Amino acid sequence: MKDIRREIADKRELRIASLGHEEGFVIPEKRLHPLSSFTQDKMLICEVKRSSPSKGKIDEIPSASVQAQMYQKNGAAHVSVLTEPDYFSGSLNDLMEVKAACPDLAVLRKDFLLSVKDINISYRAGADACLLIASLLEQDLLIAMHMRCEELGMAALVELHSMDDVIKTKDFKPGLVGINCRNLKNFRIYPLQPLKIRSLIDWDCRVVYESGILKKEDGAFALNAGFSGLLVGEGVVKNPGLISELKNILTHESTTVSKDPWTKLCSRWRAEKPLVKICGLTNREDFEQAVTLGADLCGFILADSPRQTTPDFIRSLPESEALKVGVVVLAENENLPGEITSLVKDGYLDLIQYHGKESSETVAVIEGYKALRIRCEDDLDKMTEYYPRPSLIDAFSAHQAGGTGKQISPELVQKAKEKGELWLAGGLNPRNIRKVLEDFEPDLVDLSSGLEASPGKKDPVKVKAFFKEIESYAAI
Template sequence: MVEVLKKITQKRDLKISNLGFGFGQNIPEKREVPLCPPNFDPNMPLMIAEIKRCSPSAGQIGEITNPIKLAQTYLNNGAKVISILTEEDYFNGTLADLISVKNTFKNATILRKDFIQYAEEIKISYLAGADMILIIIAMFMGEKTKEEELQKILSECKSYSLTPLFEIHNQEECDFALKLNPSILGINSRNLNTFDIDKNKALNLKTFIPGHIKTIFESGIDSSFDGYLVGSFGFDGMLCGSYLVKNEGKNLPNLIKAYQKGKKQKSSFFPQIFKSLYGTPYPLIKICGITNIDDAIACAEAGADLIGFIMADQSPRYQDQKSIKEISKALSRLYPQILKVGVIMNKKDSLIRAKELFKEGILDGLQLHSYDSSSNEFGGFNLKEADFNFYVCVNFENISDYPEETISPFVLLDSKTTLGGGSGKSISLTELQKLKNTIKNLFIAGGIGEDNIHDILALKPKMLDINSKIESSIGKKDINKLKNIINTIKLASK
């Protein structure tokens, strides 16, 4: 069991021995409230809104003197389930919150979120008014006695008709949980060893879960765009605490709306990218500066994953909307798996044009070039509210240029020049290595060619964006150079 869980469960053990399985709370002798299992709607997320005062990672989140009032706001704004932290020492929760909320909202679905350890806790949860129980898989792996206790817990859940929400964090836990034939799996993006958040890894884990199992994304949600991402991966719902508590649930409608847009959008942009990032030994290959159909098809035949259209009018490789539509439609008919990216500068009109092409299905995603990391705005638009596929690109010269925080799922690095991109200038390998030492994944553009590809591959990048160094003339790719560099990348990475 991971260290954080061990500390929590040891303290709970001590309290249970002193106070009983009800932790000294006044638990009803008989359940007087109806049982309300979760109700999934294909057009709406199962939005699980959490009453959460604090946590070991975030510290104090909200005082929440009136959990009934907060629950009412959640329900009014579209929540389908109220999650109530009942762990006392690390999350400042209590079973009294659960009892009072359920007694007030009798027909609401209530999740008891705690570190359930024993089968006897299930009856207590039922009597208190819980409809769902969180089961943290990491607590029951690796020890025969723990696995036997889990089976007892699940048997008790069945006898009281309570719905277990199995929580997993990684592939090992996923494999373990799937053997239990779960109806609902929650994927938590927080690492219980370090408490770090890895949304991309959690999102990608969804692809390993059979479609008949309902999935809930947990932890790390702090913008509407996160809701969009969750929807685009096909999750059935979200469990959100800190983000909602800090805004008293007022941001819930926007989160739900963003999820719905993500669920409806046709491009599998991020699922396809993350599948490659986590499932193949070689980096994603993007060929940028495409100006004609022949080059686009050659890229696809050679094995590229993405192609890029430059929509910055100052670039010699600039493509207007009409040209992009023609190339994109022709390529999609022959190679629908190739992702098409619009590369734009930090201008409002460019963003508007690119978003139009995205909504039409001409582009699968946008590369936001020359992103200013001092804010989450691009082209005057707050990216936290984005309902389209994008990633940011920063001009990188040294480690200080890398954004400390960004809403973007990943950051592409391009060389810092007066042109902003497409100059053929490479980023210093020394500076890239320094960055590699501080973060796990590198996404690299700028001056990548046959002369330096082996040095760049030694950094084990996750994505390479290749342009000017494989051209026979500006805007025209050299097909032999194109094939050679892609072959080199794939052979070197085996």
């Protein structure tokens, strides 16, 4: 598989070999402008970004300094300047221009930096902080580059993408961490990835949610999950007015992280296996077996179905590590019934699974995610409408919203995977789950009828067999 991150870094190494670390630009021997502090409890970092591998040309930015001044006029105090020329159309000259025009701005150099000399050049060019991509650097070099930033009085934003990156940085515990929801190998967006990686960090630090923020709701999603800041590129390049909207969100108190359902869910994530949702639960015995065997989410259908249950049953259940999900089927423009809303607000449900004709605005009002019934490739385009929340894809049936036992075609599942997080339902059972995991590596699997003895009653033997397959797969 093509690794765009490595490709960019390799080209940079060739450019350095030809032009030096200055990349052909005249860098002052001594820094011309005082350092601006990059330290702030909550920060909004706005990016000067002309293009990217995923979007191509984003916007005409004749002058990086004029763009930065516009950000500053809209209230930005932190700016990121992309200095990579081949894929992002940036340069070290952009960095020097921005710092000269906006000396009070805290300026981050964002590039695929590869050596301590890169840090020295960045400092002389006017950077107040440098991005260090942990996956590109051996541990000793990463530590040395981080240390050099500290010696010069600069901040280092250490970018993590995986569990390996977290392990690599544990020894020196950086105080400022960025987690990019864009996978740098394929440049696709995975909005839950920063929450998953953050759950692995066991030291005190400020964590910045990077990329994928195109509207204020995206920023609210990240801040409500407890992130210390946002790094925004395309969103503010195309709409500088977004800056004031995001700053307004930053000033408001965020959700307590322990109560944020997405944080709770992502804390259960393990790289070696998918999250598991057991749906259609109607009795305490089945619920307790699912929780005991390791279900991450338990689903309760609150719509017309052979597996329909009641709010009173949900209230009767004990607290659990597994999240509780209410499944509803709403008509277009229909609001969530008051009694179900109360189940969420009173803590009996963590999330709502919207399985009807709900809009992205409806899904955002009472926290949850959308289930999409897929019959053709065009239906998959709807997945991005509900970002940053994932969408669960299920097989289409003209007669019922879910629980049909039908599988989505492998071709459509693969297409869905190419769009981001793969949450998969439809026809899964203990007999086929292993092949599904091996073929598609879904982020979440949702089972209901495939584990039943009869509609609404789970078969404990099937449930045990399913979890045995999950654990066997994870042990590979």
